[in-house]
Amino acid sequence: MRRRQGENTRAVHLPPPPRPTQTPVGLPIWRTAAWSFEDSQEYADVLGDKVPGYSYSRVDNPTVAAFASGVASLEGAAAPEDVAGEAFASGMAAINAVFTTFLRTGTHVLAPAPVFGGTYSLLVNVFRRFGVEVDFVDFTDLGRVRASVRPNTKILFAETLANPTMAVADLRGLYRVAREAGALLVVDSTFATPVVCRPLEHGADLVVHSATKYLGGHSDCTGGVVVGRPDLMAKIRNVRIDTGGVLSPDDAFLLRRGLETLSLRVRRHCATAMVFAAAVAKHPAVRRVDYPGLPDHPGHQLARRLFDSGPEGTRYGACVTITPHGGFEAGVALADAVRVARVATSLGGTHTLVSHVASTTHRQLDHAALTASGIDAGAVRFSIGLEDAEDLIVDVTKALDVARARGKA
Ligand SMILES: Cc1ncc(COP(=O)(O)O)c(C=O)c1O
Structure with missing residues (x-):
C-alpha cells in the first residue's frame, strides 16, 4: 500500500490550480511571489529570458503586466x-526609475518650475547628492527652456498639465528642443490621462503616471507606470528589477479595472x-480661476490643439484652482468651508478633493518662490470628482461666501 503523506505535507502540496485555456473576462489576481518549474533547465531558461515565463514577482507578474500593457495600449501612438509599459509601486517609484536609468x-x-513637489524633492534631495x-x-517659455539646455542635458521632464496652475506643456515645442539637445522628453501625464492627451503622439519618448490618481480613479490604491519605446523600456525594466519598487498584484488588479472605466470617468x-x-469665475469673491478650459487661461489655445474632444467639448483636465480675494486666510477659509468636497490630499478619484496649495501641497515654497511659480498664497486646488456639477457649484458658492465674509472681517 502506498504510504500516505502527513497532513502538513498534504496541506502544503494541495493539487495545483487549474490552468484554464480560455481567456478570463475579469483579470485574475496572481498573488504569488514565485513560480515553480519542471526542472532546473527551465528555471535557468526563464531567468535568462531564453523562454517566456514567470519566475519571481519582483521580476514579472501577470496581473501587474496586464496593467502595464493596458496603459501602454491607451497611451500608444x-x-x-x-x-511597452512597466508598472511600479507608486508614481514616485516610476519617476525614480526613469531618472535612475538615464x-x-x-x-x-x-x-518645470513649478514641478510636482515629490519630483522636485527627488531631484534636489536625492539626485543632486549623486552629482546630477x-x-x-518656466516650461511655458520655450526660449528659456532652450537657453537652459547644456551639452550634458539628458532629460527634459515636462508635465502635460502642471499643478496647481494647470499650465499646459507645449509638447511639440519641447520635443523640438529635446531633439536638438539629444535629450529624452519625459512627460508626467498624471493630470491629463490618455483620455485628454497622449504625449507619445506629440514626440515624447516616455510617459509617466501616478496611477494612484485617475488611472485607478477611486483613491483606494497606489501605483505608477512608465510607457514608451521598447528599447528605452527594456532599460527601465532592468532598473525596476534591480531596485524593486514593484506594484503588488492586488493593486494591479484595481488599477487595471480602473482602466476599463477611465474614458467614461x-x-x-x-x-x-x-x-x-465657468460658474466659479463669476463669483465676486474670486480673484482668479486657473483652468485651461477658460478662454483667459494662458494655455487655452494650446490645450485646444493638443487635447482630445468629444460631443461634450474639449477635455481640459479636471483640476480647477480657485484663488479668492483676501490671500492666504481667504484660501484656508474657502477650503475649510466646503461640505460636498473634502479637504484631502491626492486627486483624480470619484470624490471632489480640495487642498489649500500654500499650506499643503506647496508648503516647501516660501512667498517669493510661490510668486515666482505663479501661485497665489490663497490658491485652492479642486480635484473635481464624479458628483453632480450642480451640487459642487452650490457647495463652492456657499464656501466662497464664507471666504468673502472672512476676508471682510
Ligand atoms: C503630477 C504627479 N506626479 C507624480 C506624483 C507621485 O505619485 P505617487 O503619489 O503615486 O507616488 C503625483 C502625486 O501627487 C503627482 O501629482
Whole structure:
C-alpha cells in the first residue's frame, strides 16, 4: 500500500490550480511571489529570458503586466508592439526609475518650475547628492527652456498639465528642443490621462503616471507606470528589477479595472470641471480661476490643439484652482468651508478633493518662490470628482461666501 503523506505535507502540496485555456473576462489576481518549474533547465531558461515565463514577482507578474500593457495600449501612438509599459509601486517609484536609468553623475536634467513637489524633492534631495545637475525653469517659455539646455542635458521632464496652475506643456515645442539637445522628453501625464492627451503622439519618448490618481480613479490604491519605446523600456525594466519598487498584484488588479472605466470617468470629470470653473469665475469673491478650459487661461489655445474632444467639448483636465480675494486666510477659509468636497490630499478619484496649495501641497515654497511659480498664497486646488456639477457649484458658492465674509472681517 502506498504510504500516505502527513497532513502538513498534504496541506502544503494541495493539487495545483487549474490552468484554464480560455481567456478570463475579469483579470485574475496572481498573488504569488514565485513560480515553480519542471526542472532546473527551465528555471535557468526563464531567468535568462531564453523562454517566456514567470519566475519571481519582483521580476514579472501577470496581473501587474496586464496593467502595464493596458496603459501602454491607451497611451500608444503607434502599433501595440511599438509601445511597452512597466508598472511600479507608486508614481514616485516610476519617476525614480526613469531618472535612475538615464541620469548619472555629471548629467543634467531640466524640469518645470513649478514641478510636482515629490519630483522636485527627488531631484534636489536625492539626485543632486549623486552629482546630477538639476535646473528648474518656466516650461511655458520655450526660449528659456532652450537657453537652459547644456551639452550634458539628458532629460527634459515636462508635465502635460502642471499643478496647481494647470499650465499646459507645449509638447511639440519641447520635443523640438529635446531633439536638438539629444535629450529624452519625459512627460508626467498624471493630470491629463490618455483620455485628454497622449504625449507619445506629440514626440515624447516616455510617459509617466501616478496611477494612484485617475488611472485607478477611486483613491483606494497606489501605483505608477512608465510607457514608451521598447528599447528605452527594456532599460527601465532592468532598473525596476534591480531596485524593486514593484506594484503588488492586488493593486494591479484595481488599477487595471480602473482602466476599463477611465474614458467614461475622465470625460465626466472634465465636463463637470468645465461647468464648475465657468460658474466659479463669476463669483465676486474670486480673484482668479486657473483652468485651461477658460478662454483667459494662458494655455487655452494650446490645450485646444493638443487635447482630445468629444460631443461634450474639449477635455481640459479636471483640476480647477480657485484663488479668492483676501490671500492666504481667504484660501484656508474657502477650503475649510466646503461640505460636498473634502479637504484631502491626492486627486483624480470619484470624490471632489480640495487642498489649500500654500499650506499643503506647496508648503516647501516660501512667498517669493510661490510668486515666482505663479501661485497665489490663497490658491485652492479642486480635484473635481464624479458628483453632480450642480451640487459642487452650490457647495463652492456657499464656501466662497464664507471666504468673502472672512476676508471682510
Ligand atoms: C503630477 C504627479 N506626479 C507624480 C506624483 C507621485 O505619485 P505617487 O503619489 O503615486 O507616488 C503625483 C502625486 O501627487 C503627482 O501629482
